Amino acid sequence: MKFSNDFLFGAATAAYQIEGAIDIDGKGLSNWDEFVKIPGKTFEGTTGDVAIDHYHRFKEDIKLMAEMGLESYRFSISWPRVIPNGVGEVNQKGIDFYNAVIDECLKYGIVPFVTLYHWDLPLPLERKGGWVNKETIDAFVNYASVCFNAFGDRVKHFITFNETVVFCGHGYLAGAHPPGIKDEPKQYFQATHNVFSAHAKAVLAYKELRQFGDIGLSHVFSPAFSVDDSAENRWAEQHANQFGINWYYDPILKGHYPEYVTEILEKNGWMPEILEDEKQALIKAAPLNDFIGLNYYQPVRVEKILGEAESVEHSRQNSTGAPGNPSFDGAYRTVAMADKRYTKWGWEISPEGFVDGLRLLKEYYGDVTMYITENGLGDEDPIIEGEICDIPRINFINDHLCAVKKAIDEGVNVKGYYAWSAIDLLSWLNGYKKQYGFIYVDHNNNLERKKKSSFHWYKDVIDSRGENLNYPA
Ligand code: BG6
Numbered sequence: 001m002k003f004s005n006d007f008l009f010g011a012a013t014a015a016y017q018i019e020g021a022i023d024i025d026g027k028g029l030s031n032w033d034e035f036v037k038i039p040g041k042t043f044e045g046t047t048g049d050v051a052i053d054h055y056h057r058f059k060e061d062i063k064l065m066a067e068m069g070l071e072s073y074r075f076s077i078s079w080p081r082v083i084p085n086g087v088g089e090v091n092q093k094g095i096d097f098y099n100a101v102i103d104e105c106l107k108y109g110i111v112p113f114v115t116l117y118h119w120d121l122p123l124p125l126e127r128k129g130g131w132v133n134k135e136t137i138d139a140f141v142n143y144a145s146v147c148f149n150a151f152g153d154r155v156k157h158f159i160t161f162n163e164t165v166v167f168c169g170h171g172y173l174a175g176a177h178p179p180g181i182k183d184e185p186k187q188y189f190q191a192t193h194n195v196f197s198a199h200a201k202a203v204l205a206y207k208e209l210r211q212f213g214d215i216g217l218s219h220v221f222s223p224a225f226s227v228d229d230s231a232e233n234r235w236a237e238q239h240a241n242q243f244g245i246n247w248y249y250d251p252i253l254k255g256h257y258p259e260y261v262t263e264i265l266e267k268n269g270w271m272p273e274i275l276e277d278e279k280q281a282l283i284k285a286a287p288l289n290d291f292i293g294l295n296y297y298q299p300v301r302v303e304k305i306l307g308e309a310e311s312v313e314h315s316r317q318n319s320t321g322a323p324g325n326p327s328f329d330g331a332y333r334t335v336a337m338a339d340k341r342y343t344k345w346g347w348e349i350s351p352e353g354f355v356d357g358l359r360l361l362k363e364y365y366g367d368v369t370m371y372i373t374e375n376g377l378g379d380e381d382p383i384i385e386g387e388i389c390d391i392p393r394i395n396f397i398n399d400h401l402c403a404v405k406k407a408i409d410e411g412v413n414v415k416g417y418y419a420w421s422a423i424d425l426l427s428w429l430n431g432y433k434k435q436y437g438f439i440y441v442d443h444n445n446n447l448e449r450k451k452k453s454s455f456h457w458y459k460d461v462i463d464s465r466g467e468n469l470n471y472p473a
Contacts, residue, residue, distance in 0.1 A: 028084025322346025
């Protein structure tokens with residue numbers, strides 16, 4: 001029951017959620033630095049101004065990760081720390097910081113897995129239209145090239161974008177992420193297309209440098225399953241997966257969009273503007289992608305909306321991931337089911353859905369290399385006699401790693417697993433209350449770090465290469 005020796009056991013974080021130091025050493029402001037200051041946007045007004053102060057404590061944090069036996073660490077680079085205005089001058093102190101983080105990882109033999117964009121867009125670019133403005137595409141490719149040149153000698157795994165569906169969906173449909181726009185499908189599809197174009201052009205730029213590393217992108221993977229066997233709900237499942245999976249992976253892996261979706265977009269006037277050079281870039285880059293990343297937390301259970309389309313009054317509360325909302329096009333709704341298990345935040349716990357979803361991806365995209373770039377349990381961890389006893393997290397990760405092993409044994413090509421998260425960090429909309437880490441951060445005591453029960457458990461899993469997991473009978 002061992003995972004192969006080249007399988008990477010890792011854990012992940014993202015810059016805005018850990019670094020703090022938002023205006024130190026030449027860093028420019030990001031869209032998030034501004035957005036979190038709008039009343040009501042985040043849980044109890046929490047911000048990443050200090051976060052867990054990783055900017056000043058990264059050596060201590062990476063030392064702990066090494067002690068946990070981590071083989072790889074996925075973290076993101078803050079674009080405005082490297083290029084404060086988004087374009088133009090490069091901030092050497094920003095480059096120095098990430099060089100130090102990378103070198104610290106390598107000192108312990110930890111493979112750095114670098115995300116270039118985990119949602120913090122330089123503020124001047126957001127002000128000029130953000131991802132709807134095509135200038136952002138070129139700005140991103142320039143920023144990516146700066147990173148390849150600065151870090152590519154030591155970083156051999158790059159993720160261009162994290163979860164396009166989340167930052168564009170929340171940004172232009174739910175209004176829950178910057179730029180806080182609601183119900184604008186036309187802008188939403190334009191933003192996603194611009195992101196895919198930026199990805200494709202960055203892949204081409206990377207391959208031209210011949211750095212002999214791997215590049216791909218990460219998507220939140222929430223496969224849709226019908227609530228029952230009825231024809232209408234089966235239709236809802238297929239419809240949801242076309243918009244939630246194929247719209248996101250087809251342009252990357254096949255170099256073109258799924259016809260099912262484009263026909264609907266044309267009919268509704270939602271089709272994005274696609275320039276010829278962008279079309280060509282998608283086609284050329286498709287075979288050059290080395291992997292896709294999947295962030296799996298939960299599947300969605302769907303049923304078709306019969307009759308009048310429902311509308312939803314968007315709020316932070318109904319944007320934090322629990323089922324119960326109609327789809328943006330009013331075609332189906334996501335539902336919580338009586339026979340399923342849910343976290344305290346209402347997210348379904350389904351390792352079975354993970355295996356089924358991975359099978360589905362293999363069916364769609366064949367033998368593509370995959371990394372699970374996020375998976376984990378958000379919880380309020382119990383503290384008993386000073387110990388952080390996060391047993392539910394241990395059970396969650398155990399069951400999901402077993403699901404990954406099962407899929408691998410069935411022939412799905414998964415090369416690594418990154419638990420979310422390496423250390424407790426800021427949840428974009430849920431503040432510090434919702435914890436994911438193996439390492440606890442005490443916000444009442446100078447951000448002191450403390451190992452949780454799961455820290456010791458994950459170390460044992462890595463040491464035994466998964467042999468000591470509690471596999472289902
Ligand atoms: C993923 C993001 O969508 O989910 C992470 O990539 C995020 O950045 C994680 O923290 C968990 O989300 P939440 O809302 O529970 O903090």
